[in-house]
Amino acid sequence: MxxxxxxxxxxxxxxxxxxxxxxxxxxxxxxxxxxxxxxxxxxxxxxxxxxxxxxxxxxxxxxxxxxxxxxxxxxxxxxxxxxxxxxxxxxxxxxxxxxxxxxxxxxxxxxxxxxxxxxxxxxxxxxxxxxxAPPQPAEAQLQLAQAALVLHPERRLALARVLVGARLRNQRARLAVLNRSAKATEVDRAIAALGRAIRGLAAPMPDLDTLRGHEGRAARIYWPALARLCTAHKGPFLCERPAKTPLNAAINYLTALLARDIRAALIGAGLHPGFGVLHQAQDRGDAAVYDLMEVFRATLSEGLAVSLFNRRRLREEMFEPQGDSLRLLTPGRRALITGYEEALERVIRSSQTGQRHALRRIMLEEARALARHCRSPETVPYLPQLQDY
Incomplete structure (x- = not known):
């Protein structure tokens, strides 16, 4: 053992x-x-x-x-x-x-x-x-290159398009995995619609607002299908903070866990967590964290929450009303953290190095690939980690 x-x-x-x-x-x-x-x-x-x-x-x-x-x-x-x-x-x-x-x-x-x-x-x-946290080594040249990319409209849009593509592909893959046992026809239709949205990324995108609108339309396909696959969720699904349903509360908690790991990976790679391309840089915000999270959210936050409910490791009685939101009780936190850590132990082949690593190490590999992209977008373009069906 x-x-x-x-x-x-x-x-x-x-x-x-x-x-x-x-x-x-x-x-x-x-x-x-x-x-x-x-x-x-x-x-x-x-x-x-x-x-x-x-x-x-x-x-x-x-x-x-x-x-x-x-x-x-x-x-x-x-x-x-x-x-x-x-x-x-x-x-x-x-x-x-x-x-x-x-x-x-x-x-x-x-x-x-x-x-x-x-x-x-x-x-x-x-x-x-x-x-x-201790002071981080200064990576001034890298962060200047990162800022220059964010301020370059064409390069920023190109990288943001790659991130949206990874988000949609991994959403589609996670729905396919979750639907293996449910075999829900409406989820099959959503998977096909996400495929069309992925192909639609090849169309001209004049600006970030157009790209974000495309991602938003795909989200309206994805979220109902994801909620349909959660046995503990009834009715339409809304992404809310504070959460009003157990599924939303679980996703929010897992998203916070993921955000801390992604932030650590970006800092470990020498990048500034606040300089994003898909998400707008703003004071006291971690736009680059939200960017790189796009690659992992479907697997380690949204899909994982559904899996934990479906396997009865997470149950409705682990939440209780608190004002106009839900409070996560100790058994629920325990189930979410345990499930998250177990998911991170999965060993996959890194698309960056070809070596097999656990997912927390893969996050660092992805952050380093983004750093290489910032230094030289044309010669070492970022190719994100895609999840298996």
Whole structure:
């Protein structure tokens, strides 16, 4: 039983760097678990040497009354009574996500900065409130090239068209996968209509507004078909914030998870997260994050939410009304984070390098490909990762 497949330790469940309460079971022997962890690390190192990269690890503290402290040089997770649940050296974790109920001891702040560990602060809906992160190396020349591309109307439109094409193709692929068992005729019609919308991208597009309008018309095909495939959703589907239906709330939560991973990938590639081509750059906005998310949303946010409901891993009772919106309860957060991390463990072949990697590493490969495109759009054009049927 390896680290990436999950194990139980001190009454907690760990999936990669995922920390969530497990059902009540006898605690395993701590030394035996740590031996398994060491063996899993050795196996991972061997796989990395062979070309596989599992990507970054994320530690989630979203359960009530969790406390992040230090033990020696390691990050320590304590329960409400101060008992140690987990101790992780900084080399084992890249980002720590802190829910609204988490408490952070003062020494943790400087230790996180000193060890290049990002802390992300979340609200109760999973939305990012802010980050504590070390200074990033200046990539001034790359970011100037990125800005120059954004300010060049033809090059900006050409890259935005590529991103929309990836969005539509991956939407079509996800509907096809989800409809394998449902075999819904109206979904088959939507898949065919998306095919026509994809072919329509070859038509002249004089400006970004025309392209966005084309994407919007495709969205009116996609969203009803996606909602039709969710057994827990009834009636028409609306994308809303705050969400008023469980499906919308789940998609919003998964989208926030994806946004943090995409932002980390862009920064890791040296790009500025605010300079977008399809999405308009604006103060306190991450337009480039929204751009690159287009490649992954159908698989890791929208389609994943439908799959979790259909497999009964996510259920309506995991949500409760809160004013004019829905509140996601602890079991729902647990199901969404676990499902997301499991989806990220899928190993696929990178369209950029030809090597097989887990999806979090693929995100970094995509960000690096965008960086190469910004430096030289004509010689190394960006070709996005497309999902399988």
């Amino acid at each position: 390896g680290f990436d497949r999950g194990f139980q330790f001190l009454g907690q469940l760990f999936v990669r760097s995922l920390v969530l309460p497990a059902p009540d079971e006898p605690d395993p022997d701590a030394s035996a678990v740590m031996r398994e962890l060491a063996e899993a690390d050795a196996a991972t190192a061997e796989a990395v040497a062979a070309g596989y990269d599992p990507g970054a690890r994320v530690l989630y503290l979203v359960e009530p009354e969790r406390r992040l402290s230090l033990r020696a040089e390691s990050f320590a997770v304590l329960d409400g009574g101060g008992s140690l649940l987990l101790s992780l050296p900084p080399a084992r974790v890249n980002r720590i996500e802190l829910g609204p109920g988490a408490v952070v001891d003062d020494p943790v702040w400087r230790h996180a900065l000193a060890t290049d560990t990002t802390l992300a602060f979340l609200d109760g809906h999973g939305k990012t409130q802010g980050y504590l």
